[in-house]
Every structure is written in structure tokens, then in C-alpha cells.
Amino acid sequence: MKSIKLILTVVGLTLAVAAGAQSQGQMRLNEYLVVNTDDFQDDFGQQSAWFELFNASYGTVDIGGCYLSDDPDNLKKYQIPGGDVQTQIKPRQHVLFWADNQPFRGTFHVNFDLENANEIIFTKGDGKSIVDRIKVRHDLPENVSFGRSQDGLGSIDGNGEGWAVLDRTSPSTNNHAVDKAAKPDKMKQIDPYGWILALTAMAVVFTALILLYFIFKAIGNANIKASNKKAAAAAGTGAAAAVKTDFGEVPAETYAAIATAMHLYMADEEAHDDESFVVTMNPVDRTYTPWSTHIQGFCQTPTVIKKK
Amino acid sequence: MENIISNLQQFWQFTGFANCNFQYLIMICFGLIFLYLGIKKEWEPMLLVPIGFGILIGNIPLFQGLKVSVYEEGSVLNILYQGVKQGFYPPLIFLGIGAMTDFSALISNPKLLLIGAAAQFGIFGAYAISLAFGFDPAQAGAIGIIGGADGPTAIFLSSRLAPDMMGAIAVSAYSYMALVPVIQPPIMRLLTTRKERLIRMKPPRAVSPTEKKLFPIIGFLLTAFIVPSGIPLLGMLFFGNLIKESGVTKRLANTASGPLIDVVTILIGITVGASTQADQFLQWRSIWIFIIDACSFVIATFTGVLFVKIFNIFLKEGNKINPLIGNAGVSAVPDAARVSNNVGREYDPNNFLMMHAMGPNVAGVIGSAVAAGMLLGFLG
Numbered sequence: 062m063k064s065i066k067l068i069l070t071v072v073g074l075t076l077a078v079a080a081g082a083q084s085q086g087q088m089r090l091n092e093y094l095v096v097n098t099d100d101f102q103d104d105f106g107q108q109s110a111w112f113e114l115f116n117a118s119y120g121t122v123d124i125g126g127c128y129l130s131d132d133p134d135n136l137k138k139y140q141i142p143g144g145d146v147q148t149q150i151k152p153r154q155h156v157l158f159w160a161d162n163q164p165f166r167g168t169f170h171v172n173f174d175l176e177n178a179n180e181i182i183f184t185k186g187d188g189k190s191i192v193d194r195i196k197v198r199h200d201l202p203e204n205v206s207f208g209r210s211q212d213g214l215g216s217i218d219g220n221g222e223g224w225a226v227l228d229r230t231s232p233s234t235n236n237h238a239v240d241k242a243a244k245p246d247k248m249k250q251i252d253p254y255g256w257i258l259a260l261t262a263m264a265v266v267f268t269a270l271i272l273l274y275f276i277f278k279a280i281g282n283a284n285i286k287a288s289n290k291k292a293a294a295a296a297g298t299g300a301a302a303a304v305k306t307d308f309g310e311v312p313a314e315t316y317a318a319i320a321t322a323m324h325l326y327m328a329d330e331e332a333h334d335d336e337s338f339v340v341t342m343n344p345v346d347r348t349y350t351p352w353s354t355h356i357q358g359f360c361q362t363p364t365v366i367k368k369k
Numbered sequence: 370m371e372n373i374i375s376n377l378q379q380f381w382q383f384t385g386f387a388n389c390n391f392q393y394l395i396m397i398c399f400g401l402i403f404l405y406l407g408i409k410k411e412w413e414p415m416l417l418v419p420i421g422f423g424i425l426i427g428n429i430p431l432f433q434g435l436k437v438s439v440y441e442e443g444s445v446l447n448i449l450y451q452g453v454k455q456g457f458y459p460p461l462i463f464l465g466i467g468a469m470t471d472f473s474a475l476i477s478n479p480k481l482l483l484i485g486a487a488a489q490f491g492i493f494g495a496y497a498i499s500l501a502f503g504f505d506p507a508q509a510g511a512i513g514i515i516g517g518a519d520g521p522t523a524i525f526l527s528s529r530l531a532p533d534m535m536g537a538i539a540v541s542a543y544s545y546m547a548l549v550p551v552i553q554p555p556i557m558r559l560l561t562t563r564k565e566r567l568i569r570m571k572p573p574r575a576v577s578p579t580e581k582k583l584f585p586i587i588g589f590l591l592t593a594f595i596v597p598s599g600i601p602l603l604g605m606l607f608f609g610n611l612i613k614e615s616g617v618t619k620r621l622a623n624t625a626s627g628p629l630i631d632v633v634t635i636l637i638g639i640t641v642g643a644s645t646q647a648d649q650f651l652q653w654r655s656i657w658i659f660i661i662d663a664c665s666f667v668i669a670t671f672t673g674v675l676f677v678k679i680f681n682i683f684l685k686e687g688n689k690i691n692p693l694i695g696n697a698g699v700s701a702v703p704d705a706a707r708v709s710n711n712v713g714r715e716y717d718p719n720n721f722l723m724m725h726a727m728g729p730n731v732a733g734v735i736g737s738a739v740a741a742g743m744l745l746g747f748l749g
């Protein structure tokens with residue numbers, strides 16, 4: 062019991078740590094704007110530099126306690142406050158941070174700006190593990206942002222692969238134009254009568270079951286060979302004994318009768334002990350055995366007492 | 370005195386009598402018919418009785434705001450309904466089905482798997498017909514899955530693809546599953562000759578415990594790799610079977626195949642029934658769903674039987690399959706297999722097809738779960 066508890070605890074802790082670490086590791090720096098003169102305004106009506114984080118996972122991620130920085134030598138420059146419901150980032154959603162060097166304006170205002178920064182770095186709550194970093198370009202025109210061409214995709218080591226100057230700024234939303242046609246609508250256009258999906262799906266269903274057929278055919282054959290070999294070895298007469306294991310000629314009525322008898326036998330809870338569908342021959346329980354009973358008398362083996 | 374009369378008048382407005390209209394009465398009649406079929410005729414009583422009573426619960430006329438209706442957030446029924454809406458009852462039922470199912474017939478004669486695949490044409494036939502009737506692809510997929518004759522799969526998929534049609538789809542699925550003994554035999558007789566109906570199949574070989582243990586593991590890995598979107602259903606089905614066959618988790622298997630599936634069946638039945646409120650259910654599209662789903666059962670039976678006939682052309686004498694087990698490819702377990710057995714015994718009382726028909730029957734469960742995964746992948 063102790064060992065089970067221990068195993069469960071270890072597995073639980075491992076999973077919890079792995080899940081937490083993995084989810085924060087799915088956050089991505091997604092877009093930034095250095096010179097904001099005519100773009101998005103913050104809650105105070107100010108136009109400041111901003112950058113965006115994107116949750117690339119399919120689960121909610123809590124970024125509370127993680128760090129943002131513009132300095133590789135000081136990864137813990139700005140800690141995102143914990144306990145704020147707004148730091149729970151929904152799957153595939155964005156969050157915007159204002160790089161205005163005004164941290165007292167709220168959770169999403171960091172203590173550095175982008176005009177003097179060379180890099181933006183996002184670090185996990187341990188303050189050591191860098192999740193994502195990107196170099197800050199200072200050659201961008203006003204109100205032009207730099208971001209990932211596809212949300213969440215591309216490099217995480219700062220080399221800018223997958224990043225590009227975007228046609229339009231897109232704070233807190235997708236960087237690329239989202240294809241609005243949902244899957245059913247697309248399917249309606251591609252396959253208005255349903256035949257393509259029907260044939261594709263049936264091909265897949267057949268493929269899956271045909272593969273299962275081949276696998277279990279092979280396993281079955283191997284099993285028959287092994288049992289024939291065992292039977293032959295047990296009988297000591299080689300192949301002739303193996304042939305006897307073929308019950309092909311037994312009429313179905315026999316099977317039905319056996320099955321009925323087995324079912325009736327097994328329906329009785331006391332007829333078998335632990336295993337399901339296994340007939341157990343239980344020893345006869347004779348608890349009452351007085352000295353004069355026939356049981357005691359009939360099968361007694363004579364005892365020879367040797368005289369010393 | 371005036372206050373008392375005023376209170377009574379107000380109370381009258383609360384009652385079902387004041388809010389009643391003919392739509393509610395029609396639905397109550399449906400509920401009573403379900404109860405009659407379940408209790409008196411013993412057609413799928415485990416399903417029809419909870420659903421029938423659920424229909425009565427869901428169709429007591431009332432005004433909104435009492436927080437008792439299945440569609441009102443925070444009501445007890447609404448909380449229980451989340452298992453249907455969020456789709457977590459069906460996988461739990463699949464867990465129980467897995468723990469109850471013996472795949473031996475299938476393992477001993479794996480070619481029966483292919484019959485289970487062939488019968489899935491019913492799903493996609495119904496999908497194509499639904500599109501022709503003007504349903505959008507997601508709705509058509511939800512309607513089509515009824516052709517798999519698998520209630521939990523139908524509920525699972527409709528909760529994802531067409532939640533607003535779930536009540537009609539679930540009721541339709543379970544109604545037709547109860548009607549399997551009525552729908553299938555005429556088609557089976559129509560498509561087979563007397564000689565074919567008398568075919569005696571080779572008895573299945575003994576299956577070793579190792580094979581039984583390997584089946585759920587290999588079966589899951591293979592099907593889940595091919596159709597990951599079917600993991601909730603396939604995973605629970607094969608896991609349920611593994612805890613049964615492993616021989617070391619008897620308590621888990623007993624719980625999954627007993628108390629757990631009973632509890633979930635009660636909850637799913639009662640809430641699906643309650644979700645058929647007259648204003649949601651009594652629509653033309655519900656009638657179309659019933660008509661299309663009748664077609665899907667016919668197609669599934671037709672293709673299952675026909676596939677066996679074609680398959681027999683390639684099989685040696687002595688290895689032939691009785692085409693009467695082709696209908697069992699729809700996964701109404703074990704009713705469809707029982708139909709095969711009963712029709713077979715009409716022509717040869719000593720020809721017991723039950724054990725052979727269980728092969729395609731359980732293969733149908735796997736096949737319809739894979740098909741549901743495909744529909745979810747393309748349309749979800």
C-alpha cells in the first residue's frame with residue numbers, strides 16, 4: 062500500500078511539474094511595435110511601444126510569476142504579477158504588454174521601453190529558463206510592427222526566423238488574416254454531395270480494420286502453431302497428436318450445450334473464485350470430521366509402527 | 370379573501386396546466402409510447418425507460434426562470450446535462466462497453482472485422498442523403514453517425530457537430546436501435562438465397578489469454594494513430610476491454626461494466642429525454658432526421674449483407690461466411706447479432722450464428738468509433 066501511495070505521489074508530482082513547465086514553455090513573443098505615434102492606445106490614453114505574447118498551446122496558461130526583460134544579464138527585470146486573473150491566457154489567445162517603463166500602471170505595463178532595448182526576453186517563473194527571445198529592430202518606420210508571419214511559429218532563439226515586417230499592426234489579435242471559412246463550410250464547397258468524404262472515410266475505416274485483421278491473423282497463426290507444438294510435445298507423438306486438436310467436426314449443438322452449461326455454472330457466484338470465464342475446481346471443504354466419520358475411516362493409509 | 374384569490378390566480382399561472390399547449394401534449398405522448406415499448410414490449414428497456422421518462426420530465430409546461438429546465442443554466446438537470454453537452458458520458462459508456470465485451474469471436478476469425486467496416490457505409494450514405502436534403506455538412510455528419518447504430522457515439526458526435534440537434538439525434542438513434550429486430554430481417558431475407566442462409570460456419574478456435582490481452586493494446590494503438598480524433602471513444606473502449614482481460618483488475622472491470630455504466634446510462638437516458646423539449650424537438654427537421662436515419666439503417670444492413678456475399682466469392686468452400694451475419698456489422702450490440710441468430714435458426718434450427726455474428730458486431734463498434742473520429746476530424 063505504501064509503495065502504491067509513493068508511486069502515485071511521484072507520478073502526480075512529475076506530471077504536475079511537467080504540465081506547468083510545458084505550458085509556460087508554449088508562450089511565444091509574437092509581435093512588437095517600437096515607435097507608436099498613431100497606433101493603439103493604452104487605458105491611460107497613451108501611445109507607447111508594445112509587444113504581444115501568444116499562447117501557442119491548446120490549454121490555458123498562467124504567466125503570473127514569469128519574467129520579461131530587455132537585458133540578457135538581468136532576466137528577472139520585470140516579474141509578471143501572480144494572482145491576477147488576466148494573466149490566465151486562454152488557448153491560442155494573445156496578451157499585450159506596454160513597454161512604457163511605467164510598471165505602476167498595472168500588470169501589463171513593464172519597467173522598460175523598447176527604444177533603448179536591444180532584445181525582448183520571456184523567461185519562465187524559475188527566472189532562468191528562457192522560453193523565447195527576439196532582437197528589437199530600430200530601423201522600423203513609425204507605427205509599423207514586426208511579428209511572426211504565423212502566430213506562434215518560427216524561431217525562439219532570437220534569430221528572427223519566421224518573423225517579418227507586418228502589413229498592419231495587430232495588437233491582441235492574429236498576425237495573419239484568419240481564414241474565416243470553417244471546416245464544414247470548406248467541406249461544403251469541396252464536396253457538396255458528400256461522396257469524397259464518404260469514400261475517404263470508408264477507405265480509412267477499412268484500412269484500420271484490415272491492418273488489425275493482418276496483425277491478429279499473424280498473432281493467431283503463431284498462437285495455433287505454438288499450441289500445436291505444445292500438444293505434440295505433450296503427447297510425444299509429433300504431428301499426429303497436433304491433428305487431434307482440430308475440433309472442426311464437432312456439431313454446433315455441442316458448443317451451444319457446453320456454452321449454456323458453462324453460463325449456468327458461472328452464473329452461480331460460488332461456482333468459481335477469482336478469475337472470470339475460468340472454471341475452477343475447488344477442493345471439497347470438509348470441516349466437520351469427527352473421529353468416527355466414514356471419511357476418516359475409509360481412506361486411512363495403514364501406518365506401520367516399527368518396534369525399536 | 371381577495372389576496373387569497375389573487376394568490377391562487379398567481380399560482381395557477383405557475384402550473385403546467387396554464388402553460389400547456391398541444392406541442393407539449395404530443396411530446397408527452399411520445400414519452401408514454403417510449404415507456405410502453407420499454408416496459409410492456411421490453412424493447413431496449415434500459416434505454417427507452419429512462420429516455421421515455423426523461424421526455425416526460427422535459428415536457429412539463431413551465432415558464433422560464435424557475436431554474437428547473439434542462440436548458441436553464443444552473444438548474445440541476447442542466448448540470449447533469451453537461452455530461453451530454455460536453456460529451457463526457459459517451460466515453461464513460463464506452464469504458465463500460467469495453468469491460469463487458471468479449472472480442473474472442475473477432476480474434477478467432479479476424480476477417481469478420483471487414484464486415485464491421487462494410488456496414489459503416491450506412492453512416493456515409495446517410496451523410497450524403499442529409500446533404501441532399503439541405504442540411505449543412507456538420508449537421509449531416511451528426512445525422513449520419515446514427516447509421517453506426519451506436520447511441521453513445523451518436524451523442525458524442527452530435528454534441529460536437531450539431532448540439533442543437535442532439536435531442537432528436539439521440540432519440541432517433543435509440544429508437545432505431547430498439548427497432549433493429551424489425552428493420553433488419555426483411556432486408557436480410559431479401560438479399561440472401563435459401564442456400565446461403567443454411568451455410569454453417571466453422572466453429573471459432575480457442576483464443577489464448579495473451580491474444581485477448583494484446584487485442585485492446587494493439588487495437589487502440591493502431592486505430593488511434595490512424596484517427597486521433599477518435600481517441601475519447603477508442604481509448605475508453607479498449608481500456609475497458611484491457612481491464613477486463615488483464616485478469617488483474619477485476620474490481621475495476623466489475624465497476625466499469627456494472628455500477629459505472631449503470632449510473633451513466635441512467636444519467637444519459639434521463640437528460641437526453643429531458644432535452645427533447647417540445648419547442649426544441651417538434652420541428653420539421655426532426656422528422657427528416659427520423660426518415661434519413663431509417664435509410665441509414667437500411668443501407669448499413671444492405672451493405673453488410675452484400676459485402677459478405679461478395680467476400681464469399683473469394684473464400685474457399687468450408688470457410689464461407691453465412692451472409693446472415695452481415696447485418697451485425699452495425700454496432701447495436703448484441704441485438705444485431707441476436708437478429709442474425711434468430712433469422713438463421715428460422716431456416717436451420719440447429720445453426721447457431723450468435724457467436725459468429727458477435728465478431729462483426731463488436732467490429733462495428735470499433736468501425737463506428739473510427740468513422741466518428743473521421744467525421745470529427747473533417748467537420749469538427
